[in-house]
Amino acid sequence: MSFFAVEQVSLQFGGLLALRKVSLSIPNEGEIHGLIGPNGAGKTSFINTITGIYRCTEGRIVFRGKDLVGLTPHQIAARGIGRTFQNVEIFADQTVLINVLTSLHLHLGHGAWGSALGLPRARKAERQARNEAMSLLEMFGLEKYCDVRAGDLPFGILKRVELARALGTRPHLLLLDEPTSGMSELEAEETITLLRRLVQEKKIALLVVEHNMRVIMNLAEKLTVLNYGEKIAEGTPDQVQSNPEVISAYLGEEHANA
Amino acid sequence: MVLREAFDSKIGLLAIVVILLTLPWLLGSFYLYTLSLILVNVIIATGLNLLTGNAGQVSLCSSTFMAIGAYSAMVLNLKFGLTYWLALPLAGLIAAALGFGLGVPALRLRGYYLALATLAFLEIIQIVIQEASTLTGGVRGLLAPRPTFAGFKLNDQSFYYFILVITFLMIYIARNLLNSPLGRAFNAIRNSEAAAQALGISLAQVKVIAFTISAFYAGLAGGLYAPLVGFVDPVEFGLWTSIFHLTMIIVGGLGSLMGSVVGAVVITGLPEWLRGLKEYRDLASGAILLCFLIFMPTGIAGMWGRFHRPLDHISKETEVNGTRS
Amino acid sequence: MLGLNIQLLVAGLSVGSIYALVALGLVMTYKASDVLNFAQGEILTAGAYIALLFSVTLKFPYYQSFFLTIILISGLGILLERVAFRPLIMAPPFTIIIATLAVGQMIKNLIRLIWQSDVHRLSPPFRMAIWKWQDIRVNTQAVWVIACALIITGILAVFFRSSWLGKAMRSVSQNQQGARLMGISVERVFSLTWAISAALGAAAGILIAPLIGVYPDMGLVLVKAFVASIIGGFTSLAGAVVGGLVVGLIETFSGAYISSTFKEFVAFILLIVLLMFRPYGLFGAKQARRV
Numbered sequence: 001m002s003f004f005a006v007e008q009v010s011l012q013f014g015g016l017l018a019l020r021k022v023s024l025s026i027p028n029e030g031e032i033h034g035l036i037g038p039n040g041a042g043k044t045s046f047i048n049t050i051t052g053i054y055r056c057t058e059g060r061i062v063f064r065g066k067d068l069v070g071l072t073p074h075q076i077a078a079r080g081i082g083r084t085f086q087n088v089e090i091f092a093d094q095t096v097l098i099n100v101l102t103s104l105h106l107h108l109g110h111g112a113w114g115s116a117l118g119l120p121r122a123r124k125a126e127r128q129a130r131n132e133a134m135s136l137l138e139m140f141g142l143e144k145y146c147d148v149r150a151g152d153l154p155f156g157i158l159k160r161v162e163l164a165r166a167l168g169t170r171p172h173l174l175l176l177d178e179p180t181s182g183m184s185e186l187e188a189e190e191t192i193t194l195l196r197r198l199v200q201e202k203k204i205a206l207l208v209v210e211h212n213m214r215v216i217m218n219l220a221e222k223l224t225v226l227n228y229g230e231k232i233a234e235g236t237p238d239q240v241q242s243n244p245e246v247i248s249a250y251l252g253e254e255h256a257n258a
Numbered sequence: 259m260v261l262r263e264a265f266d267s268k269i270g271l272l273a274i275v276v277i278l279l280t281l282p283w284l285l286g287s288f289y290l291y292t293l294s295l296i297l298v299n300v301i302i303a304t305g306l307n308l309l310t311g312n313a314g315q316v317s318l319c320s321s322t323f324m325a326i327g328a329y330s331a332m333v334l335n336l337k338f339g340l341t342y343w344l345a346l347p348l349a350g351l352i353a354a355a356l357g358f359g360l361g362v363p364a365l366r367l368r369g370y371y372l373a374l375a376t377l378a379f380l381e382i383i384q385i386v387i388q389e390a391s392t393l394t395g396g397v398r399g400l401l402a403p404r405p406t407f408a409g410f411k412l413n414d415q416s417f418y419y420f421i422l423v424i425t426f427l428m429i430y431i432a433r434n435l436l437n438s439p440l441g442r443a444f445n446a447i448r449n450s451e452a453a454a455q456a457l458g459i460s461l462a463q464v465k466v467i468a469f470t471i472s473a474f475y476a477g478l479a480g481g482l483y484a485p486l487v488g489f490v491d492p493v494e495f496g497l498w499t500s501i502f503h504l505t506m507i508i509v510g511g512l513g514s515l516m517g518s519v520v521g522a523v524v525i526t527g528l529p530e531w532l533r534g535l536k537e538y539r540d541l542a543s544g545a546i547l548l549c550f551l552i553f554m555p556t557g558i559a560g561m562w563g564r565f566h567r568p569l570d571h572i573s574k575e576t577e578v579n580g581t582r583s
Numbered sequence: 584m585l586g587l588n589i590q591l592l593v594a595g596l597s598v599g600s601i602y603a604l605v606a607l608g609l610v611m612t613y614k615a616s617d618v619l620n621f622a623q624g625e626i627l628t629a630g631a632y633i634a635l636l637f638s639v640t641l642k643f644p645y646y647q648s649f650f651l652t653i654i655l656i657s658g659l660g661i662l663l664e665r666v667a668f669r670p671l672i673m674a675p676p677f678t679i680i681i682a683t684l685a686v687g688q689m690i691k692n693l694i695r696l697i698w699q700s701d702v703h704r705l706s707p708p709f710r711m712a713i714w715k716w717q718d719i720r721v722n723t724q725a726v727w728v729i730a731c732a733l734i735i736t737g738i739l740a741v742f743f744r745s746s747w748l749g750k751a752m753r754s755v756s757q758n759q760q761g762a763r764l765m766g767i768s769v770e771r772v773f774s775l776t777w778a779i780s781a782a783l784g785a786a787a788g789i790l791i792a793p794l795i796g797v798y799p800d801m802g803l804v805l806v807k808a809f810v811a812s813i814i815g816g817f818t819s820l821a822g823a824v825v826g827g828l829v830v831g832l833i834e835t836f837s838g839a840y841i842s843s844t845f846k847e848f849v850a851f852i853l854l855i856v857l858l859m860f861r862p863y864g865l866f867g868a869k870q871a872r873r874v
Contacts, residue, residue, distance in 0.1 A: 051456060073455035082456065089453035093513070094445055102446050103457045105439035112467070115438030116431045126438065169458055316677045363859045369676030370619045370817075374809050375858045378851040381806060385847050501684055508681065540692035544685040551682050552670050 002027050002062070003205060004173055009059030011042075011049050011229075018045045019229045021059070029172060030203040032195075034220030034237075036210060038249055041226040043209045044086055047175050050207075051083055052076045063173065078106060082171030084162040086178050086209075092151030096142060096161050099150050100133040103168025108132065136164045140194065155182035160191065167198070176208045180215050188212070192219055217241065225249070278422060282415040294418045294486055296526045297425040298479050303506040303518040304432045305475020310504070311512035312441065313468035314448025316373045319360070319380040320503040323473040325387065325495035326353045327480025329394055332402050332490055337393065342405030346481045353477020354470045361469030365462050380497060387492045399491040402484035421482050428475060432515055435471075444468060445513070498540075505547050511559025520558050586719040591835050597725035597794075599831020600732035604787040605808035606815065606823035607739070608780035613817055614756040615776040618668055618679050622687035623784050624802025625694075630656050630785025631792040631801060632694055635705055645708040649789055653782045660781025661774045669773070687802065695799050705792035728790045735786060736824055739779075743820070752776060807834075810854045 004026040011019040019042050026033050035043050048054045050061055052073040061068040068076055077083075091099050108129045114122035137143045140160045145153065150161060159182055166174060179195070180188040192215060198204055210216035216223070217237040225233040225240055227249040233240050240246055282290055306320045331349035334340040340348070364375055387394050394400065404412045412420065435441045443464045446454035451461055484490050502525070510521020528546075529539060554561055605623055612620050620626075633655055637648035667686050671679055707724040714721045743749035754762045755772045763769050788801065795801070811830050815822020830850055838846030 053452065053455075072460070073452075074458050074460045077456050077458040085453065085456075089450040089456075091446055091449035091453065093449065094442075098442060098445070102439075102442040102454075102459075105443065106458045110439065112435070112438065112440045115440065116434050118430070118434045122434075122438065129439075165457070310677070314677075316680065318680075363855065367858055370680070371813075371858055373676065373680050374813065375855060377806060377809070378854040378858075382848060382851045382855075385844075385851075389844055497684075498688070501681070501688065504681055537696055538692065540688045541696075544689035544692070547685040548667060548682055551674075551678050551685075555678070 003029050003031075003064065004207075005060075005062045006046075006050065007060045007062070009046075009049060009056045009061065011045055011054055012057045017229055018042050019049065019056070022046060022226065022229070022231050023059075024207075024224050024231070024234075026173070026205050026207065029205050030199055031222070032199060032206045032208065032220050034208050034210060034216045034223040035226065036213075036216060036223060036240075037226035037232075040228075042229040043226055044177055045229075046226065047083060047177055047207075047209060050076075050175060051081065077169060080170070080172040081175065082166040082169050082173070083175040084159070084166050084177055084179060086181075088155065088158045088162050090150045090158050090161060092149075094150060095147050096137065096150050096153070097130075097133055097146040099161055100136050100165045100168055101129055103165045104129045104132060106169050133168070136167055139167075140164045141190075156184065156187055159183060160187075163191070171204060173205045173207065176206060178209055178211060180210070180212055188215055195219065275426075279419075282418055287414055290414050290418055291486075292527070294414075294421050295483075296523055297418075297421045298483050298486065299503075299506060299522040299526045300425055300519050301428050301479040301482070302476050302503055303510065303522040304428060304515065305472040305479070306503050307507045307510075307513065307515070307518045308432060308435070308444065308475070309468045309472035311507055311514065311517070312436065312448065313444040313464065315364075315465060315468055316369065317376045317469075317472070318373055318497065318500050318504075319376040319383075320472070320476050321495040321497070321499035322380045322383045323353045323357060323476035324480035324483065324499070325383065325490075325492070326356055326473075327477030328402070328484040328490045328495075329387065329400070329480075330477070331481035332400050332484050333393055335405070336400070336403075342485070343407075346478065349481040350474045350478035353480070354474035357469045357471075357473020357477075358466060360473070361466035364469065365465055377497070380500065384492065384496065387495075394492070395490070397492060399489055400484075402488055402490050404485045404488075417486065421486070424478070424482065428478070429515065429519070432518075436515060440464075440467065448513075501547075502543070505543055507557075508547060509550050509557055511557030511563075512555075514557065514559035514563070517557050517559035524558070587839070589719050590721060591839055592832070593721050593725050593729070595832035595835030596828060597722075597728040597831070598835065599828035600728050601787050601791045601804060601827070602807050602811045602830050603824040603827025604732055604735065604783050604790075605804060606811035606827045607736070607820060608783035608787075609808060609812050610815065610817060610820055610823040611776055611780045611783070613812075614820075615752065616668070616672060616773055618671070618683070619676070619817075620668075620780070621680055621683035621805070622663070622690060623780070623808065624805030625687040625690040626656060626660070626781050626784035626802075627788035627791070627804065628694060628799065628801040629659065629690055630788030631705065631797045632698060632703075632788075633785070634789045634792065635698075635703055635797050638705065639703070645706075649786075652789060653785050656785035657778040657782045660777040660779075660784075663781070664774055664777035668777070691799055691802070698799075700799055703797040705789070705797050707793035722794075724790075724793045728794070731786065731790055735783070739820075748775065806854075807850050810850050810857070813854060813857050 002025050006022065006024045008021045008023055009019060010017065010021055024033070024035075035046065037043055045054065049056050050068070052068065052071055052075070056069060059069075063079060063081060066079060068079070091102065108125055110122040110125040134143060134146065137146055140163060142157070142160055142164060145157065150158065153161070159179060163179060180191055183191065195206065196219070199206060208216060208220060220237060223235065223237055223240045224231055225243075225246050232249060233243045233246050235243070281293060285293065302320060302324060306317070309315050309317055327349045330352045331342070331345045334345035334348060335342050360376070360379055364372055367375055388396050404417060406412065443454065443459045446457065446459055447461055447464050455461060506521035506525045507518055508521070509525055510519070511517025525543070528543060550557065556563070605627060608623050608626070609620060612618050630652055634648050634652040637643045637651050638645060643651065663686060667682065671682050674682075708727065709723045712723060714723055714726070743753060751762065751767045752772050752775065754765070755767060755769055759769055762772070791801070791804070807830055808827065811826035812823050814826030814829060815824070830853065833849055833853065834846050837849050
């Protein structure tokens with residue numbers, strides 16, 4: 001049975017068909033799968049459909065044996081699917097530490113009653129949570145920002161904060177929407193190395209939407225290409241790069257932008 | 259801010275407690291009454307701030323939950339003979355139950371729609387209070403006597419101490435909640451519903467919990483307010499009172515526990531600062547509110563917090579890596 | 584029986600017309616600048632009091648008072664927009680609600696300071712208060728309200744459809760950037776929108792005053808106007824008018840056939856039911872947020 005499978009999924013907004021019978025599968029955990037395509041191809045809509053923000057009009061989404069279609073986004077997150085957002089959805093008026101702390105409730109959550117009364121067990125759990133949050137921040141080199149208000153930080157750093165935060169839910173599958181955008185070359189390199197390490201050590205699978213070709217060709221083992229809501233190619237980076245349909249889809253975009 | 263640093267330091271806290279404990283002996287009965295009123299408003303402000311300042315849910319019916327608490331406590335006490343010491347917490351629970359009842363349909367509503375739903379709830383309860391006059395006394399209101407303990411009716415000072423204890427308790431609980439996963443969930447759904455959901459936070463649960471807790475606080479405050487004032491007058495629980503409550507948390511600082519306290523102190527005391535200008539009260543408070551909304555949206559607490567934020571190490575880091583976006 | 588129903592119809596349509604006028608003002612400013620004006624009720628009140636000033640204190644004839652009041656209150660609308668609401672344009676709904684409520688409070692306080700809290704009388708334009716025909720008795724002011732509302736709505740409809748200014752307003756409410764690029768002064772359009780919205784509120788105040796008196800809390804009809812706007816979906820002017828009439832009719836008929844208590848409740852229950860099942864109203868469009 002496949003670790004993660006999207007089968008023939010379509011998504012319709014009124015008269016607009018955003019996704020048409022798209023299929024994608026990640027057979028085992030610990031794999032890195034890329035999702036690319038020109039602007040407007042439906043990549044973010046695809047991610048949003050998996051996470052339950054949109055409900056697909058047809059098709060199946062199965063994750064570790066469980067059907068995801070019809071579940072609410074928070075239920076899907078609790079099943080072990082984490083995500084980051086294209087335009088970082090950070091908790092702007094909270095500190096970086098609190099941003100990451102917020103994600104730990106699924107596994108280190110303590111009951112509201114215990115917390116409200118200040119019981120010792122709740123306090124201990126809170127201390128544990130803080131420690132785990134700090135180590136997540138350290139993993140991404142963000143510990144010096146722990147008490148900084150997130151909204152004051154530049155975009156590139158917030159991308160990393162979102163990553164650290166997403167890991168707090170201990171996901172088995174991470175959906176990353178343009179994780180290196182807004183980062184310098186150096187930061188992007190570091191982030192990729194870190195992602196690879198995570199995949200190896202924690203066996204997290206990644207589905208990565210990227211515009212930066214250098215990054216995704218190096219990172220992904222397998223690529224799916226979307227154009228106008230349809231899958232037009234799939235394969236290893238080399239296969240996809242030399243696929244004529246893919247080239248013309250991107251060239252088309254270049255022409256449009258020229 | 260002196261007050262916040264004082265709160266954080268144990269000695270400072272002790273000093274505040276001592277001051278508050280000895281004040282009754284120093285103040286005349288009028289100022290003691292005002293102080294008791296401030297404490298009641300601190301409770302309301304704290305609960306409302308949790309709902310609106312932290313969880314981001316607009317509510318125009320805080321006065322309604324206060325009314326529910328006030329009427330419930332007095333009706334249970336006077337018409338059903340339940341002792342005040344049980345009627346009070348029950349009144350809070352009744353208010354909480356209605357808060358839960360409001361929270362459920364309000365789940366899918368945001369912004370203006372949510373505000374209007376709470377406004378409709380306020381109006382409906384106003385009508386219910388008027389119509390159920392055998393229970394509530396209708397437009398004429400209810401007399402609310404001071405409770406008795408061990409046969410003795412509580413005087414101003416003893417009742418003040420009771421309110422003080424309850425206020426400290428409610429602040430303590432709020433502080434714990436804010437530093438817990440629930441408190442973080444509140445702030446999360448206000449900042450970004452999408453991200454909160456992606457972290458496994460259920461919007462529905464958190465919103466309903468926020469309404470319920472806030473209603474409990476307001477209801478409890480109402481149950482304390484009634485015997486303090488001595489009378490339950492339906493006219494006092496209208497839209498304008500809700501605006502008064504919102505003024506407290508806006509001026510004090512949305513989302514800040516310290517802000518709730520500061521706001522309650524400043525705004526409750528306002529009629530006092532403006533004693534000679536009683537007729538201009540709404541004009542003045544409206545102007546203050548507007549000024550804060552336009553120029554100081556983070557309130558007094560927020561302005562003070564700005565001075566304590568670590569800004570230095572960001573600029574150095576970004577210069578090195580050039581990650582200004 | 585028919586007589587009673589016709590009376591109820593007239594009464595319902597007339598109070599509904601008031602709701603419709605106020606709701607129109609609300610929807611206009613909402614469409615143009617995303618501001619839901621919780622002070623619209625106080626603008627209505629201000630309209631009634633200024634009309635009082637002109638007709639009772641200064642003894643101007645009815646139609647002159649009407650006209651002058653409209654002009655003055657339109658000016659008030661422009662002033663409010665410039666001073667209080669323009670700084671809040673990008674603010675979240677919460678801020679706007681509180682700000683408009685605060686402005687409303689301030690206006691009400693000013694009115695109380697000048698005129699005290701007693702109920703004043705504003706005379707209707709007709710000498711005959713009741714029209715009698717067979718066994719049907721109809722309040723002339725009520726008919727006058729309906730007639731005025733029809734005329735005003737008609738003028739507005741024509742204005743939006745055909746005049747250049749009306750089209751400019753429509754384009755600003757749909758797409759500010761685009762309108763700006765086409766040379767439309769968005770600021771002027773805002774001012775005009777608020778002027779018209781205030782004028783509508785003032786008209787409602789002048790029309791309702793002979794029926795209920797002039798007193799500081801007149802503005803509480805605002806909540807009913809909200810219900811009307813929601814029926815119309817907040818984004819439809821026609822919907823606001825229809826909504827207002829519907830609320831007026833439901834209130835009046837249920838007051839007569841069910842009970843007067845129910846009449847008080849019905850608007851709010853309608854509001855909650857609508858919010859629960861169709862928050863975007865019967866005419867409005869859903870607005871989703873993309874992440």
